[in-house]
Amino acid sequence: MVMAFPHKEQLAxxxxxxxxxxxxxxxxxxITKAGAKSAIRIAVDTADPRAERPDLDRLEELSREVSAHLDDAEAKGDMSFGPxxxxELSTPGVDFPLTERRHWVRNIGRQVRLADGVxxxxxxxxxxxxxxxxHKKSPxxxxVRFADHAGAVVEVEFSPAPNAEAELVGLAIEAYDVPEAQDPAED
Structure with a gap:
């Protein structure tokens, strides 16, 4: 029995x-299926959002292991990748949507685009x-619940954050005495 090209969940x-x-x-x-031009692109990251992202040496080592694993699975008949x-193995790019709590934590201090602005x-x-x-006078x-904004994307900045904003980054969560889901139109 010939196995079909594996789907995303099987590979994961x-x-x-x-x-x-x-x-x-x-x-x-x-997964892009195109005969001999098929491609499998896997994005990996650290489980701890405050840890350094994996360097190229670590990604290369993992890539060799993943390749060997997939070759073995194909040889055993567990998976088929066609001709x-x-x-391709990499870390998520800057355009990777923030969907999990760890994504938001990794980007503390950075700008993010939501439906209502940056x-x-x-x-x-x-x-x-x-x-x-x-805001004109002060930030x-x-x-907001981050689950309500899944898919937000980091904005690339070419200069440091304004001082008034930078001073507000990274405080203890209790230090932000603001109501949840405050409507900015109320200001």
């Missing part, structure tokens, strides 16, 4: 343990995020 299930041995998590898998495929991530709680919104601070 097959690779999860191996990736975790490296102290990493699978963030995303993209050939390309494996804000700076000041701090992250268990289920909410404290956002700083630039506004509000809390």
């Amino acid at each position: 299930d097959s690779l999860r343990g191996l990736v975790e041995e490296f102290g990493l998590v699978i963030e995303d898998i993209k 050939g495929y390309t494996l 804000h700076r991530i000041a701090q992250v709680g268990d289920e909410d995020v404290v956002l700083i919104t630039p 506004r601070v509000r809390r």
Whole structure:
């Protein structure tokens, strides 16, 4: 029986343990099926959002292990990749959407684009995020549930944060005495 090209969930299930041995998590898998031009793109990151992202040497080592694992799975008949495929292993790029709490934590201090504009991530709680919104007189601070803003994307900045915003970044979560889901239109 010839196995079909594996789908994203099959690959994730097959690779999860191996990736975790490296102290990493699978963030995303993209599969492009095109015969000999098929591609498997795997984005991995550290499980601890405050840890350094894996360097190129670590990614290269993991890539060799993943490649060997997939070759073994194909040889055993557990998976079939057709006439050939390309494996790409990387960390998530700046355009990777923030969907998990750890994504928000990793980006504390950075600007993020939400549906209502650009804000700076000041701090992250268990289920909410404290956002700083630039304002003429002084920055506004509000809390929102990060689950309500899954898919937000980091904005690239080419200069440091304004002092008034930078001073609000990284305080203890209790220091932000603002109501949850405060409507900025009320200001």
